[in-house]
Amino acid sequence: MQLGKPRAERADARRNRLRLLEVAREMMAEHGTANVTMDSLAERAGLGKGTVFRRFGTRAGIFKALLDEEAHRFQEQVISGPPPLGPGAGPVERLIAYGRVRIEFLIANLAVAQAAMERDIRAPAVEVDMTQMHLRMLLGQADLDVPDLDILATQLSAALEGPLLLYLASAPPVETLDAEPARRLADGWQTLVERLFGIDAPRGTEGDAPQR
Amino acid sequence: MQLGKPRAERADARRNRLRLLEVAREMMAEHGTANVTMDSLAERAGLGKGTVFRRFGTRAGIFKALLDEEAHRFQEQVISGPPPLGPGAGPVERLIAYGRVRIEFLIANLAVAQAAMERDIRAPAVEVDMTQMHLRMLLGQADLDVPDLDILATQLSAALEGPLLLYLASAPPVETLDAEPARRLADGWQTLVERLFGIDAPRGTEGDAPQR
DNA sequence: AGTCTAAACGGACTTTACCCCGCTTATATT
């Protein structure tokens, strides 16, 4: 079948892509995601509108790209960082850790994450795939007596990301978010996972939760 | 603080609202949700575009309204129908039943549900409130040793609705969906809830699931 | 029946994402 190599990104293309991301960040910093329109972005970057679309395909694509840059660091931690997030800890512990950090990450980048979903819900959206695959892997490692692990992974990833991206992100186009809902969500996630695995609330004795 | 009654809907307003919904249904039946544009809808209904927006506020609003009509029947079943969906059964049983029926409902109306979310994620979306509140209530009735029931309800409703509305609804703007994912999702939901409540899989004896 | 007013109506206007396609250019090959 042999499909030839993707023929590396051309130098000008790369330059423009980076410039556009840079300018997008600037514009966001100034007036939030809302005012980053394709026209204004192109103009301010000194490029044609067509170029913007060629580079990112869609408006949401820009924010996805922005998010990916961040997500990449995070992903490295997960793959080869120290436990409990990285390998080394038990799967349940890693599940919990993953969720907590992911929630933190999403909250820190809420505006971008929202913008990355806006319009066309469909499409893998915000790195959901990554979460789903990782959960699936950890669920496989923990030996859980559940018939359909794929579905469970899907449901859990929805439980993890959904509240932030959908429910919690209501009303005004959120730009920032304080720490309390973050803690509630993270604790909720932990409880959910623990109960799923039949761990009955390590409450009281353990000095488990000053958590910050 | 007496805020006067909302001053019932005017006759012409009601007539036009119903007509628009009717026409929208027709157009959907012919070419799917995609071709229901505000302009064409208005024109075909013989009304001005302004009227359409006045009645529904936004494109998604039309589909929400369409969904509500259906959801209303469903809601009645939940509130005063026979168990296990309606009152009379235990809370865990009702949780499971609710999820199963809700999944069925969403799959049956997937295209509309998707359209009801498209653009501006924010806003309570697709009757999520109803699901969330109902789950919250049932969780309260089951005495579950969990600190934050609100969060749990949110997470569960995401786990219930999310997969359908987001992940599963990928690729081509879905118009219909076959029965298999429905069963997997429903079974997955049941398993999830059972494990949450520490019920260890009523497998084997019960004629519950030839599972394919 | 006549009057009044909040509500509804209509459609031109604005904004924005996204498409198209002729022109330009980086880069591999000779």
Added chain:
DNA sequence: AATATAAGCGGGGTAAAGTCCGTTTAGACT
């Protein structure tokens, strides 16, 4: 260096959502 060509570029064009505001009308009250 010259050439070929796939990739990139630009910006005018289209479609669709959503806004505005002057005009019309239902229906309450007299």
